[in-house]
Amino acid sequence: MAGGDAHIFTLHRIVPNPHYNTEITPAQLESILYYCVKNNYQIVTIPQLLEMVQRGVNLNKVVAFTFDDGYQSVYKVAYPIFKKYHAPFTLLLYVKAIEEKVPGYLTWKQIKELQKNGIAIGIHSYTHPVIPHLSPARIQQDMWKAKEVMAKHLPQFFQIFAYPYDYSTDWSDRIIAPYFPVILHGSFTPINKYSPPTKWGRYEYDGNFPYFLWVLKENYLPVRLSRFQNKTNKKWYWKGQIVGKFKPPKVKVRIQKGVRRPIILFNRWVKVDENGTFYLPFSRPLRGSIVVVKYRNYYWRERF
Numbered sequence: 399m400a401g402g403d404a405h406i407f408t409l410h411r412i413v414p415n416p417h418y419n420t421e422i423t424p425a426q427l428e429s430i431l432y433y434c435v436k437n438n439y440q441i442v443t444i445p446q447l448l449e450m451v452q453r454g455v456n457l458n459k460v461v462a463f464t465f466d467d468g469y470q471s472v473y474k475v476a477y478p479i480f481k482k483y484h485a486p487f488t489l490l491l492y493v494k495a496i497e498e499k500v501p502g503y504l505t506w507k508q509i510k511e512l513q514k515n516g517i518a519i520g521i522h523s524y525t526h527p528v529i530p531h532l533s534p535a536r537i538q539q540d541m542w543k544a545k546e547v548m549a550k551h552l553p554q555f556f557q558i559f560a561y562p563y564d565y566s567t568d569w570s571d572r573i574i575a576p577y578f579p580v581i582l583h584g585s586f587t588p589i590n591k592y593s594p595p596t597k598w599g600r601y602e603y604d605g606n607f608p609y610f611l612w613v614l615k616e617n618y619l620p621v622r623l624s625r626f627q628n629k630t631n632k633k634w635y636w637k638g639q640i641v642g643k644f645k646p647p648k649v650k651v652r653i654q655k656g657v658r659r660p661i662i663l664f665n666r667w668v669k670v671d672e673n674g675t676f677y678l679p680f681s682r683p684l685r686g687s688i689v690v691v692k693y694r695n696y697y698w699r700e701r702f
């Protein structure tokens with residue numbers, strides 16, 4: 399039951415007076431880095447985390463910080479603070495805004511300097527669309543354009559993709575996966591060796607320090623869901639399989655539609671057998687749903 403899971407945090411802008419929950423103050427950023435360094439957490443980039451997972455390294459006390467979009471405050475405010483703690487981060491660019499020199503965004507010159515100093519650079523789309531609202535062809539077009547422009551400026555960028563607005567679906571993952579071996583989701587899910595890198599979750603950090611400490615205690619519950627038909631009554635069900643070594647005796651399963659005012663479709667405890675299998679008396683397709691499976695501080699969260 400030991401921990402051993404890594405956590406990825408999402409950040410955007412660092413400002414003196416935050417107005418949105420995607421903004422935090424320099425002091426709030428400093429307090430989490432200070433905590434990590436004081437308590438012997440290893441702060442890594444996403445490519446380093448991928449390498450650790452592939453090498454089977456223990457992920458206990460490993461954290462990664464990511465910045466979306468590419469605002470000036472990353473270079474002017476966050477970078478000096480990370481430097482002070484000798485910690486790297488990962489920057490995921492809204493490529494079109496950088497390319498078109500939109501005020502408030504980083505310049506390619508600044509990005510190159512960050513890259514030279516150990517900051518990993520990935521992609522946050524070209525046009526910053528709500529990806530699941532696009533057709534498969536338009537999604538591919540956006541991916542190609544983002545990669546083409548990135549390759550022109552930064553030949554060594556990493557093949558990492560973070561969803562704009564953290565709005566992802568299972569079907570759009572399947573379109574993006576051939577282009578990006580690592581896909582970051584706003585699914586609030588820890589990372590361990592069982593987490594598929596195309597399903598890695600992140601936690602939005604809004605400056606709430608107790609929440610940050612709480613997140614560090616969460617573990618990943620590796621669940622695979624599949625639909626199956628009961629041979630006798632011909633009904634369809636969802637079957638869950640817990641693939642890790644740790645098999646909880648039961649799990650709480652919640653299936654919901656929507657985030658702000660969710661419609662709860664299913665919410666109950668289900669028994670898990672000794673092989674880690676559980677069955678949901680729920681037959682509807684999951685497309686458009688969010689599924690949370692938990693036991694104590696073990697979580698699996700995914701958007702379909």
Ligand SMILES: [Zn+2]
Pocket residue numbers: 466467492522526562563
């Ligand atoms: Zn964004």
